[in-house]
Amino acid sequence: MLELDRIDRAILAALQKDGRLPIAKLAERVGLSETPCARRLKRLESDGYIEGYRALLARRRLELGVVAFAQVRFSVHDRALSDRFEREVQGIERIVSCHNVSGTADYLLQIVVRDLDEYGVFMRDVLRTLPGVTAVESMLSLREIKRDTSLPIS
Template structure:
């Protein structure tokens, strides 16, 4: 990977805000002509600085009114059990993020649901039945203050 210069960081910052920005507009924003801008963008993609492009969907429009954070605990810390848990959660769309964490819990999950009834059913029928899970503590989001707005650039 090459060292990021100011122009590379400007390109990354701009596409984090709008991944569909046309090259012409991106080039203008970062002070380059289109061809060098396109070459830099391709290099940033090929060097792994850009994982991909996607749309940010509206939870409100999709009627996903509940955002919950669940701390999941295991009583037995077995590698194969953790691997099975991690494989299974990959296939559960309601779990929008999962982090293996330090502290009193083993994993922190972010989960979305239509309402509290649906979340309760998900907890009972899915989350608590996953391999290794012995305890789950839920925290419900009352209001989102800041949404994933991209990574800070050095």
């Protein structure tokens, strides 16, 4: 893995703010001509610093008004059961993030749904039926203060 220099970090920072930045504008922002900038960008992509590009969608415009965080607990800590749980979670689009965590819970899930009624149905019919789940504690987001938009690049 190569060490990132100031220009590499500037490219990454600029792309986190606007992933659709044309190469000419990107090169101008980081103080390079287009060809060396494009070469660096390709290298950052191939070396895995850039995993992909995507659009940030407006959750409310898509009528996804509720964000919930669910702490999921298992009573039996079996590797095969955890693997099944993790595989099933991958296929559930309402679960937008899943983390295996330390502490009193085994997993922390972030879930988006239309409303509280939909969340109740999701809890009953989906979340509580996942392999290994014995307890779920929910926390509802009242207001989003900061959105996951970028990583610190220093």
